[in-house]
Amino acid sequence: MDAIIKKHEVERRTGRKDRKYMMDTLLETADDENAEMKLTGNGIKGLLLKLQEELDRVVGLDKLVEDFDIPNLSYLQAVVKETLRMHPSLPLAFRKCREDCVVNGYRIPKNSRLVLNVYAINRDPNEWRDADEFIPERFLVNSGENLAIEPDELEAMKRQNYCFVPFGGGRRGCPGAGLAAAVLHRTLGVLIQCFDRKIKGAEKLNMEQGAGFSSAMVHPLICYPVMRVNPLETAH
């Protein structure tokens, strides 16, 4: 993989290229400093305070977040969705075409290998307002964007015209989506409920995402947890 990336990088930089492949698009995105919103320390602080306010109001301070609390934590759900939209763990999904077909005017011959660019679909500027900005509010019911959180994830995706596909879609869509969502909400909920955090280098925080087949950050985020409330103690 390193060799393929290197070859594309060399060809791109020396202008020796007559065709553009998906790898080139991914490399361009990695190079473009405007392609990724850089969340500031203050931006993250405001977001975390909003999450803590919701958790305190809905769950309280004397018990941990539980599964049955999740439907009432709309902002937490919106943050998880917006994170998966901007940073899908698998930015590409793969298919093989079983018969000749035409999609959007493009003829796709039988047996073609297809790579679906989940990253680009989730940030399609025709579907998303300010597509490269982290705006969890877009998923809230009153956002006016018709992307509101719905109990039936697959139905919601269909209505959104498949513009939000962090778990892929169709028959080979991720079968672990429900489990992943449950674990993400509960884990993130408990972490934010119980801890504040000190971010190393918060003043020049950079959320830039690297190129590649998993969504690693270019600059790893290092946080130190600071106990905020301990519901396990408060309960006794």
Ligand code: HEM
């Ligand atoms: C945040 C967590 C996760 C994300 C973002 C994610 C995303 C994805 C994506 C994009 C695909 C490809 C779907 C497609 O080609 O249409 C996939 C496939 C798959 N995922 Fe996940 N996944 C997650 C968690 C999980 C978990 C927890 C499990 C199992 C417990 C799981 C099991 C699978 C399996 C077995 C496939 C292959 C399905 C097939 O080829 O038919 N995933 N996942």
